[in-house]
Amino acid sequence: MDEALAAVLSYLPTPAVSSSASLFSPFPAASPVGEEDRIGRLPDGILRNIVSRLPTKDAARTVVLSSRWRHLWTSTPLVLDDGAGAGLAPAGAAAALASHPGPVRSARLASSQDPEIDASVFASLAARGVEDLHVVVNGSWPVEWRVPSDVLGCAALERLWIGLCQFPDTSGAAPALLSLQELGIVHSTVQDRDLHTLIPRCPVLETLAFALSQDYPRYVHIWSASLRCVVIWKSMLREVHLDDAPNVDRLLVEPIADATTHIKIIKAPKLKILGYFDVGLHQLKIGNTVIKIETKVKPSAMVRTLRTLALKVQFGVEDQVKLVPTLLKCFPCLETLYIMSVPSEAPVNADIEFWDQVGFTECVYSHLKKLVIEDVRGEDSELAFAKFVMERAQMLEDMRVLVDGSCSRDAVLSHLSSEGCVSADATVLVERHDGTAWTFQRAIDLSQSDPFGC
Numbered sequence: 304m305d306e307a308l309a310a311v312l313s314y315l316p317t318p319a320v321s322s323s324a325s326l327f328s329p330f331p332a333a334s335p336v337g338e339e340d341r342i343g344r345l346p347d348g349i350l351r352n353i354v355s356r357l358p359t360k361d362a363a364r365t366v367v368l369s370s371r372w373r374h375l376w377t378s379t380p381l382v383l384d385d386g387a388g389a390g391l392a393p394a395g396a397a398a399a400l401a402s403h404p405g406p407v408r409s410a411r412l413a414s415s416q417d418p419e420i421d422a423s424v425f426a427s428l429a430a431r432g433v434e435d436l437h438v439v440v441n442g443s444w445p446v447e448w449r450v451p452s453d454v455l456g457c458a459a460l461e462r463l464w465i466g467l468c469q470f471p472d473t474s475g476a477a478p479a480l481l482s483l484q485e486l487g488i489v490h491s492t493v494q495d496r497d498l499h500t501l502i503p504r505c506p507v508l509e510t511l512a513f514a515l516s517q518d519y520p521r522y523v524h525i526w527s528a529s530l531r532c533v534v535i536w537k538s539m540l541r542e543v544h545l546d547d548a549p550n551v552d553r554l555l556v557e558p559i560a561d562a563t564t565h566i567k568i569i570k571a572p573k574l575k576i577l578g579y580f581d582v583g584l585h586q587l588k589i590g591n592t593v594i595k596i597e598t599k600v601k602p603s604a605m606v607r608t609l610r611t612l613a614l615k616v617q618f619g620v621e622d623q624v625k626l627v628p629t630l631l632k633c634f635p636c637l638e639t640l641y642i643m644s645v646p647s648e649a650p651v652n653a654d655i656e657f658w659d660q661v662g663f664t665e666c667v668y669s670h671l672k673k674l675v676i677e678d679v680r681g682e683d684s685e686l687a688f689a690k691f692v693m694e695r696a697q698m699l700e701d702m703r704v705l706v707d708g709s710c711s712r713d714a715v716l717s718h719l720s721s722e723g724c725v726s727a728d729a730t731v732l733v734e735r736h737d738g739t740a741w742t743f744q745r746a747i748d749l750s751q752s753d754p755f756g757c
Contacts, residue, residue, distance in 0.1 A: 308441040311466035314489045383410035393420040409435035425453040432459040439466035473500040490515040545571040555746045578613025582623045600632040609634040618684040619647030628661045637666035639673040658691035673701045681710040699726040705736035
């Protein structure tokens with residue numbers, strides 16, 4: 304499989320069918336003499352469920368087993384998928400649609416060349432009430448093939464993911480995605496006007512995710528009463544604004560090197576989770592206040608609903624270190640803090656006495672329960688920050704310091720043990736960092752109460 308195509312497919316949600324399902328294992332052509340055909344005696348509803356979990360080719364082949372299986376195939380909502388995670392070729396999808404009269408539950412289509420996908424396939428999917436649609440086309444670069452606008456009329460569509468394509472043009476017809484709950488754009492192009500036309504017309508949209516975006520969109524401005532989760536993963540976006548997002552509870556970002564993104568929080572009264580905010584790359588504005596090192600944080604520049612914050616910090620860069628306490632003052636009710644320590648190209652030994660001069664920080668003194676510092680290399684500035692929290696966090700319960708391979712775990716443990724915690728209930732653990740739990744699939748999973756969790 305083409306490397307780019309395989310990479311994009313790896314970002315898509317789990318396929319609807321089982322990758323290990325096989326026609327011949329669960330469905331023997333005939334039972335041995337004297338043995339009871341137990342599968343054949345199952346109710347139609349259960350058998351349809353089984354058929355719906357098979358790859359498209361195997362599901363279609365059940366018609367040869369008996370007249371009853373022929374009835375089951377044609378009455379089971381169609382699932383277009385090869386079962387191997389690579390997606391069904393468009394020609395196979397067209398053939399399945401031609402042989403199956405019923406509705407389409409989901410379709411996972413992939414092609415290595417853009418001319419292979421016939422627009423009539425999408426018109427048929429829209430007419431059949433497709434609920435779950437993934438489309439990945441690895442044709443020319445930059446991407447030129449555009450998903451047909453028929454997709455915008457899929458009133459039953461609940462989940463839409465596109466990769467290596469251009470998003471449908473919204474200028475010809477207003478989107479009518481009345482059931483869409485999840486929209487993912489992976490290494491694809493969506494014009495700013497199309498994005499901002501679409502979002503307000505998706506009344507039940509909960510998750511909006513971008514991964515590997517390069518040229519467009521440049522601006523993501525959220526005006527949505529339904530959105531809960533916005534994910535920006537390794538994408539070169541200039542702005543991400545929560546303009547009017549009454550139900551957004553998480554804004555999740557995985558930065559990409561040299562991509563400066565302005566994050567603005569205007570109206571997000573339920574925002575609980577933010578990160579990873581790269582202190583060296585991102586710029587934060589809350590209301591009308593740009594958050595800088597010397598900013599006097601007023602109540603209008605505070606987000607009191609935020610409970611979990613994740614930061615990426617170069618502790619060898621003084622300006623980044625000095626911005627951290629200002630950021631913390633913006634989130635006075637913070638309970639969980641993740642700090643990923645990033646190596647500095649030209650580190651400057653930041654003033655470790657700086658933390659002794661930091662004034663009252665409400666979240667640290669009164670609310671912080673959990674602190675995780677990742678990729679610790681034992682630098683003085685890293686340990687000075689850990690000491691700052693230990694000496695002030697009266698509600699601290701769990702502190703984890705995850706050291707990388709270049710650092711002596713015992714040396715860090717010895718240093719922190721000598722400091723002690725102001726909180727008598729605090730547990731301090733120093734462990735080897737065996738890899739982060741932070742992944743794209745975890746970020747888009749709304750069932751994860753803590754997407755950064757160790």
